[in-house]
Structures are given as structure tokens and as C-alpha cells.
Amino acid sequence: MAAADIIIRKAREADLPALIAMFAADPLGGHGDTSDPEAYADYALAFATIEASSNQTLFVAEREGDVVGTFQTMITTSLNARGSSAMIIEAVQTRADLRGQGIGARMIEFAIAEAKGRGVRLVQLTSNAIRTDAHRFYERLGFKPSHLGFKMALK
Incomplete structure (x- = not known):
């Protein structure tokens, strides 16, 4: 199967179990993701928040009915750069057993096309410093490592 078999669509609440499983299986994520049923309400609340926002969209890549x-x-708009908007791509995840098949590239290309369609000035993303394979992947797609990011955990 090829990346051409991939359908990109807005996520539905019914996709949550597959998405949660993908994040929980990521050994490098370190975000505290879990498939524990007690955590489902947290994911459902986050989904509802994203769904209610006109500036956020959660997408899934689907192949033959599987996420x-x-x-x-x-989409963020700021006063600098003459009030232009930027798209931030976040939480990019391909199912571990399907990496290297073009799914990630298909998702990023879709996001870039969405940004262009919305007249966005630039597309940006961050990647965990230890994900060197992901860094090479993003650079192959045309992204440049131009900024240094900082985070402060509050929880």
C-alpha cells in the first residue's frame, strides 16, 4: 500500500480510542499519555475544546478504515509581520508499525496545502530534541531549523 491510499480528514470523536492508543504507545513522547480508561474523559474534553475552536483542527490519516x-x-495571528497568520502543526504521529511508508509526508503536505489555502504566511512546528529521525524527515520536506524553543511545564 502507498501513501496515495491515505485519506486525510477531520477527526471524529469515534477516532479517540485509536488516537489515544497511538500517543500512549509512543516511547519518546513523555506527555503522560495512557490508554487507561479513567483518562478517557481528559481526551474527550480536549477533543471537544479543539472541535469548538475555529482556529484549531485535529486531523486523522486513514487507510482502509483504520486510523x-x-x-x-x-492558526495564530500576531501583530508582527504586519499582522500575518502562521499555522502551527502539532502532535504529528504515525502509527509505529507503519512508519516509513509516506504517511507522515502525506499529512504534512496536506497541512501545508491547508495553510496555503488560508493565506497563511508560514508553517511552523516543533519537534522534541531527541527525535533526530523526525528532524531529518522535516528537513527533507523543506523545513529549516531556524529557532530555539523553550518550554516550562506547569503541571
Whole structure:
């Protein structure tokens, strides 16, 4: 099967179990994701928040009815750069057993096309510093490592 078999669509609440399983199986994520049923309400609340926002969209990559990847986009507008908007691509994840098949590239290309269609000035993303394979992947797609990011955990 090829990346051409991939359908990118908005996520539905019914996709949550597959998405949660993907994030929980990521050994490098370190975000505290879990498939524990007690955590489902947290994911459902986050889904509802994203769904209610006009500037955020959660997408899934689907192949033959199975969710095989996901990413989220956020549009932000700031006063600098003459009030232009940027798209942030977040939480890019391909199912571990299907990596290297073009699914991630298909998702990123879709996000870039969405940004262009919305007249966005630039697309940006962050990647965990230890994900060197992901860094090479993003650079192959045309992204440049141009900024240094900082985070502060509050929870």
C-alpha cells in the first residue's frame, strides 16, 4: 500500500480510542499519555475544546478504515509581520508499525496545502530534541531549523 491510499480528514470523536492508543504507545513522547480508561474523559474534553475552536483542527490519516496517523493545526495571528497568520502543526504521529511508508509526508503536505489555502504566511512546528529521525524527515520536506524553543511545564 502507498501513501496515495491515505485519506486525510477531520477527526471524529469515534477516532479517540485509536488516537489515544497511538500517543500512549509512543516511547519518546513523555506527555503522560495512557490508554487507561479513567483518562478517557481528559481526551474527550480536549477533543471537544479543539472541535469548538475555529482556529484549531485535529486531523486523522486513514487507510482502509483504520486510523494510521494524526496531526493538529492551529492558526495564530500576531501583530508582527504586519499582522500575518502562521499555522502551527502539532502532535504529528504515525502509527509505529507503519512508519516509513509516506504517511507522515502525506499529512504534512496536506497541512501545508491547508495553510496555503488560508493565506497563511508560514508553517511552523516543533519537534522534541531527541527525535533526530523526525528532524531529518522535516528537513527533507523543506523545513529549516531556524529557532530555539523553550518550554516550562506547569503541571
